[in-house]
Amino acid sequence: MIRANRKAIQIEYAIRDVVVAAQELERRGEKVLKLNIGDPCQYGFQPPKEATDGVVEALRRGLNGYAPSQGIPEVLEAVERYERWRGSEVPKENLLITAGVTEAIQFTYFSLLGEGDEILLPDPTYPPYITYAKMLGAKPVLYRCREEEGWSPSEEDIRRKITPRTRAIALINPNNPTGALYDERTVKLIGDIAAEHSLPVISDEIYCEITFTGVPAPSTAALLKDVPVIVYNGMSKIFLAPGWRIGYLGLSDPEGVMVEIWDGIMRQARARLSPSSIAQWGFMRALEGDRGYLRDFLRKLKARRDIYVKHFSEMEEFDLSVPEGAFYIFPKIGRRSPWKDDREFVLSLLREEKVLTVHGSGFSPEGGAWHFRAVTLPPEDVIEESMIRLERFMRRHENE
Numbered sequence: 001m002i003r004a005n006r007k008a009i010q011i012e013y014a015i016r017d018v019v020v021a022a023q024e025l026e027r028r029g030e031k032v033l034k035l036n037i038g039d040p041c042q043y044g045f046q047p048p049k050e051a052t053d054g055v056v057e058a059l060r061r062g063l064n065g066y067a068p069s070q071g072i073p074e075v076l077e078a079v080e081r082y083e084r085w086r087g088s089e090v091p092k093e094n095l096l097i098t099a100g101v102t103e104a105i106q107f108t109y110f111s112l113l114g115e116g117d118e119i120l121l122p123d124p125t126y127p128p129y130i131t132y133a134k135m136l137g138a139k140p141v142l143y144r145c146r147e148e149e150g151w152s153p154s155e156e157d158i159r160r161k162i163t164p165r166t167r168a169i170a171l172i173n174p175n176n177p178t179g180a181l182y183d184e185r186t187v188k189l190i191g192d193i194a195a196e197h198s199l200p201v202i203s204d205e206i207y208c209e210i211t212f213t214g215v216p217a218p219s220t221a222a223l224l225k226d227v228p229v230i231v232y233n234g235m236s237k238i239f240l241a242p243g244w245r246i247g248y249l250g251l252s253d254p255e256g257v258m259v260e261i262w263d264g265i266m267r268q269a270r271a272r273l274s275p276s277s278i279a280q281w282g283f284m285r286a287l288e289g290d291r292g293y294l295r296d297f298l299r300k301l302k303a304r305r306d307i308y309v310k311h312f313s314e315m316e317e318f319d320l321s322v323p324e325g326a327f328y329i330f331p332k333i334g335r336r337s338p339w340k341d342d343r344e345f346v347l348s349l350l351r352e353e354k355v356l357t358v359h360g361s362g363f364s365p366e367g368g369a370w371h372f373r374a375v376t377l378p379p380e381d382v383i384e385e386s387m388i389r390l391e392r393f394m395r396r397h398e399n400e
């Protein structure tokens, strides 16, 4: 047998791994209620018209060649304006269009993390932040977020976990999977710790406008003026087109200490040629367009979240920290018996009730254990039906 790189065959992606079990059921003709995937398009949402028109326009104009590696200049300018609207000054020279935030994470990591280096991540976190660090031989170090306080990060734990090998502190605001929204004070606190240790902050703002407070999540680069900030954002969530694979990376570097890191990022960008030119054009039109559609989207998400909140408040086996952003809920499974762990809980729920969620330990073995994630994207009747099935499932196993 030709052996694969050990690092490659150890890769896991919980969100997609559970789908295999669901597909097996579907092959047998079962109908599965899917609460597992953070893709608005799977639940009937579509990108704004301007965005789609932008792609059509790009095709008509014959934008079929490679784009510049950094991004199409007009698109970079639109992102610069968007960041300014967010309150931060990230000049277009410091912006890079990527094939989604995922590619931005890969470029950043490869430039920043060597073998044995450490990166501080929220616990729980979006899994690729862990996976890509491991692929590079670096160590993902998870800092505690306190569920009882809306999953807010523990200052003490961040401080305790900084070592001479720490290369950056990352935050995801709002967070996947918890839906936690960090306020300005929390972001500044992370910035203060980073400044004390001369560390850059990585800020994933892909859900920034998906909040239930009436205002977007704060821009980290706008708030932190004495540390470098790498911001990620893109088309996938706010603009409802994750399949276009368009995102961006922006660097705010007030003291010019990130020149080499940026060079490392840009070298990778050149080596991969460019992201899709037509999708970039659609992204530009989306950025320029009216985001009125978000009002309707947020109204629906909030109503759907509230259905979950109501059901979970009635089931004493669960604790739910009410999410203030993104489109997830991350309840804690209080009664553990008869399941071995949260993965077995999720797989049993799938097998017995045909409701597909994602096990929390897939987002982190510690903070995610004995939790599961469900999305707030499905129509209300699907959520209602799923909750009825979950209640029935819990009753069935009550005395085991």
Ligand SMILES: Cc1ncc(COP(=O)(O)O)c(C=O)c1O
Pocket: 038, 099, 100, 101, 102, 103, 126, 172, 175, 176, 204, 206, 233, 234, 235, 236, 242, 245, 246, 247
């Ligand atoms: C926090 C977070 N960052 C990044 C991504 C992926 O973004 P993209 O589709 O732009 O690669 C996701 C997708 O769920 C996410 O939850």
